[in-house]
Amino acid sequence: MRNKEVANKLYELASLAELAGENPFKINAYIEAARRIENLPIPIEELAKEGKLTEIKGVGSGIAKKIKQFLETGTIEKLEEFKKKVPPSLLELEKIPGIGPKAALSLYKHLGIKTVEELKEAAEKGKIRDLPGFGPKKEENILKALQGMKKKEEKRVSIGLALPLAEFIKDEIKKKAPVDKIEICGSIRRMKETIGDIDILVTSRESEKVMEVFSNLPVVKEVLVRGETKTSVITEEDIQVDVRVVEPEFFGAAIQYFTGSKQHNVKLRELAIKKGLKINEYGIFKGEKRMGGEKEEDVYSLLGLPWIPPEMREDRGEIEEAIRGELPKLIDYKDIKGDTHVHTEYSDGVDSIEKMAEEAIKMGYEYIVISDHAESLGVASGMSIKKFKKQKKEIDKLNEKFGDKFRIFFSVELNILSDGSVDFPEEELDIFDFCIAGIHSGFNQSMEKITNRIKRAMGIKKVKIIAHPTGRIIGERGEYKVDIEEIFKEAKNTGVFLEINATPSRLDLSDLNVMHAKSLYGLKFTIGTDAHAAVSLRDMRYGIGVARRGWLTKEDIINTLPLKKFEKIMKKS
């Protein structure tokens, strides 16, 4: 599947076109096409072969030709032309805050600056300030940025890091400033797996005081911009935080705006125009008249749409579905009845079985699946059958104690070994209620090998769940080479469930994975936290976020089932 590759090429084309001063709408068309291709569930090569490229939204004859060119020759003529016109290294300059395509080009045209090093030298010599459109302030800002190595590099962080920090900052502001309402917005509210920055909306009649408090929070390392309604800072953790303050009556329109995504907002605003309306962060207007905007729902209802859940707001077709009145009823954060992937101190977890169970009960669960590592995973204190038997005794005892109020399922996280076998022979697996299997070694094998390993494991009777099917660790390593399409097919054939691993550094399967697996194969999934400590059971929300972003309903997730039904399905042979 070369979709990502093609999309990146189009993004590159867009950046260079922008630098070269192309028509902004054309640039937007490149970006829009790239975005659509990224979201595509099927390989673009196949569409190209069948001459169906223009069936992709945002791809017309011009871009289709470029895609074909790229697939056949590895590059695009137009892109090479741009590269001759403007040095691609200028894109590096755009990573400095405050420098965009216009400034980068001007630096090149007037001073011949092509690289960050050359820029630094020129700034130090005071050459920048005399350029048209530049001045002493801009020169100083460039120098400051370069000295602090401050770059707007795509340094996205895991939502597992960003969400708790956002909650902390929100509480701090709430405690110290005259706040009416305060909400976390942006990609965090949409539960995206990685977060570019933290966005917080505040309603207050005293924006000056709110900004003063926010700018002076102890976590704030530096204030980037400070205005009456918008302030941006960098925290000690080097994460940007944007705070937007509006008066209380604008809350609805403002939270709609600040939640995004950008593409969703643009689509919505275009729809408004077609209906003779205008949307901004202050409301939805007909001429001068404000028709609504106190509540978020207003913005949608005045367009004749139902409220769209934030996790769906990615312009992946949700507005069209809303127009048709066919939005799915997403799984709710309260629908989960149990956690299907949990470790204890028996292997590499830190808490006891009982402690994990008690925490699960606190969360309102009816059951939990204990799935410690099997012996081949030495680094994670993988266990022998003998040790599992001992663990079973403890679980039996606890189950007796809990009675019918709560159930601990006895499972194991088997390792899918290099040849596709697992730690124990099949007959030994009968002690478990059911088994989970996952790849923890041999990541570098060929796609065919890895795919076959997983398929073989799926053929084992007791195996009911494949853990973290793609093996990616966000920000660390990509997916191992696996034909995920094949795995989806096999899951459909065998009835084995694929996991949404809710550990924030995994989130595997991903939102797009499950969206495609459901729409193409009708698959259902389990959500498991892979918790190694009681507190990590709370990671469930990230897994549910993935499911919601993948448009899944309660019925698509097995562990929304009450205990008896869950048991019946998982123990079915």
Add this chain to the structure above:
DNA sequence: GCCGTTTTCGGCCCGACTGTTTTCAGTCG
């Protein structure tokens, strides 16, 4: 460069902040 269920041409979201400017362009959200 793409799009259209009244358009195949004329639109393509809209506003805040900064630094430059003397009325606004560029950058960013």
